[in-house]
Structure formats: C-alpha cells, structure tokens
Amino acid sequence: MKIAILGAGNVGSALGTRWARLGHTVTFGVRDPHAGKVQALLIAAGGNASATAVAGAATGAEVVALATSWAGAADALSQAGDLSGKVLIDCTNPFVDGALALGHTSSGAERVAGWAPEARVVKAFNTTGSGNMLDADYQGTRPTMFLCGDDAGAKTVTAGLAQELGFEPCDCGPLTVARYLEPMAGLWVQLAYREGLGKDIAFKLLRR
Amino acid sequence: MKIAILGAGNVGSALGTRWARLGHTVTFGVRDPHAGKVQALLIAAGGNASATAVAGAATGAEVVALATSWAGAADALSQAGDLSGKVLIDCTNPFVDGALALGHTSSGAERVAGWAPEARVVKAFNTTGSGNMLDADYQGTRPTMFLCGDDAGAKTVTAGLAQELGFEPCDCGPLTVARYLEPMAGLWVQLAYREGLGKDIAFKLLRR
DSSP: OEEEEEOOSHHHHHHHHHHHHTTOEEEEEESOTTSHHHHHHHHHHOTTEEEEESTTTTTTOSEEEEOSOHHHHHHHHHHSOOOTTOEEEEOOOOEETTEESSOSSOOHHHHHHHHOTTSEEEEOSOSSOHHHHHOOOBTTBOOEEEEEESOHHHHHHHHHHHHHTTOEEEEOOSGGGHHHHHHHHHHHHIIIIISOOOSOEEEEEEEO | OEEEEEOOSHHHHHHHHHHHHTTOEEEEEESOTTSHHHHHHHHHHOTTEEEEESTTTTTTOSEEEEOSOHHHHHHHHHHSOOOTTOEEEEOOOOEETTEESSOSSOOHHHHHHHHOTTSEEEEOSOSSOHHHHHOOOBTTBOOEEEEEESOHHHHHHHHHHHHHTTOEEEEOOSGGGHHHHHHHHHHHHIIIIISOOOSOEEEEEEEO
16 A cells, blocks of 8 residues: 655654565655755655655555654645545554643544544554554563544555454544544553653453 | 451442352442342352441441442441541542543542542452453453552552452552543443443553
C-alpha cells in the first residue's frame, strides 16, 4: 500500500520503518526532509521509504498515519492535502504536559475526525510504545492492537497493517471507544515511566 | 483475613465465594440476609461465609470490598460502620445507563475515598468480569489485576487477595490512576457485550 506518515518521532519512525521493510511504499511527511535525522531514518527504512514536506504529503497515499505530537496534529492534517476517502489512522494521544488534555465525553480521535471530516478515521497504534511497533514479539505471544472507528473497511485495512507488525488486532467498535483507548495509553505511560516498569510492556486481550 | 463484602451481585458473590473457600472469613453485607438468593450463595461459599445487613457489616472486618452498584455505593459505605484504618477495595465502576458517569478529571475511586475518608482505599477488581474472578485460568496464563491507591500497605493486602484468585497483580500507582482503570472497565464491557466477544476475555500486561 501507499502509506503517508505524518511525523517522524518515535511512533512515526517505527511504523514507517517496519511498513517500508515489509514492502509498502512509505512517505514520511516532516518539517525538514533534508535533516540528518530524517536521512538516517530513510537509510534504516530502506528503498521503499522517502521523505517530503508535510504540505501535500498525503497526496497519492491510500493510508495516512497521523503520528505527530498532539500539539501538531491539527496543523499537520490541514497541510497534508486532500484526505477524501483515505484511511486516516490516528496514532496520537491528547497528552499535554504528561496528562490527557481531554476525555470521558470526547477523545482525541473524535477531534481528529472533526479536523478531517472527509477521511475514514481509525484510532490505532496509540495504546503501546514505539519499541513494540519495531518488535512486537513477547516470547512468542502477540500483544493486542486495540482499534476503533466508524468505517468497517478502514478498520480492516488498519487491522491488516497491525497484523503485519506482529500484533493481534482487536476491533473495539465505533470511534467513540477512543474514550477508552486513550486512557489505556495513559496507563501504558504511567506503568512504563512513572512506575518504572520500562518500555517492554504491552497489553494483551486474553480469550478462552 | 476477615473480609466484609458490601453487595452480593455478580462481583461480590464471586469474590466472597472464592475468598471464603480459600479460608478467609467472609461476611456479605446485603439488603436481606434471609433472601433465598443469599442462602444459596452461602451454601456455595461454604462454612467460612455468613450474611448480615449492610448496617454494621464492616464491623470486625480488616478488609471491606465495595461491590455494590454505583448507585448504591455511597449509601452502603455510610451504613457499613466505622471504616477507620481498614482496607477498602473499590470494585465498582461509575456506570449509569451503561456508560461511565464521570471520568478524565475524576474517578469513582476518588469519590469513594471522599465518602470514606478514614479508609485506605484501593481500586481493584473493576477491570474484569465476575466470571474471571471465579476462574482466572486462561490456558495456564494469569490475567493481570490492575490496582491503584495511595496506601502502600493496603495495596499489598489487595495484591495478595488478587493473587490468591489466580491473577497477576499490577500496582499502577496512586488512586488517581483509577481515571485510567475505570475506562478499561468500559472497554471490557464494550468488548464482552457490545462487540459480542463474550465474558471469557481478560486483560493481561505482557512483559519481556
């Protein structure tokens, strides 16, 4: 697939690198495509990856992954180009100063859908760390990738992309369920950084 | 330990039955101790279990598990008797009409702590179904029991009680983390009932 990644921080870099290596055509939309850090990322990601300015980065992409900071999300979406009918995977969390800036009666994902009303928004890749996106193997066990959205086809595409990275996708329902998935990201951050468990932790939904 | 369970619904019945069978002395505080349903519960729970009115049910208990509906929580706490210094495990979730009635900037657990300021409140047994409390085995894998609170000793006691039921306890930090754990309960309900996965699901924190 042709995938545009908005942002090349930890999450954007991890997702783009893995998907490029798996054979997808990946375009990173970044502030400065010629920055040394971006060039190093492209070398790591291999021949299927390229970098461009955020402006127009979504042009030609079937899937757009929003992987900016929360502060940069609205701007990136407004610059990225026409998102009509595209799968827009919201990987962000509305963290401001280390805490969720909104929740309960709304979610970052619902804000994103408001900023990109023509896109098919899926919330995913927000409940785990970027290290798990680079390597999802837990002694042979696959972590769950919880996702939600209002467009079934967009969720199927996103679930496939999660599965390719080694996750077990779990469709959690409509986009409003992001009100549960974003606090789950808060819990991941709480455990990894504040409780000192470190980044080698991941949530799994057990079934029997 | 001497454990009082406020409420004998699905969660209270499951916890009390297991803990009584494991040798703890369990008192169910219920509206009508002579109701047929309660008598059946006591037969299932065995000789270590008894039932009494909610009024004074916490007298003599070292641990009190709040397992009422959210609507009944404040009343049960005000009637249960002196909670000074006792471990109060809040197993409730602030569900009203199937949705969390509060969150993000507060939590049910923080409300409970306000209603019982003299108790040592721990949030636990709220992120999974009562069926998992009766039988926590997932093909040899133990689900995680996420818990939080501001009293280290009370968390140690609660973690032990979770472990005895077959869960892997996980201390998630201060009581405010209930703002993350209650949405996790929302996700469990969403997946079990609305997405049709059924009640044989449980969250686990993977580590490597």
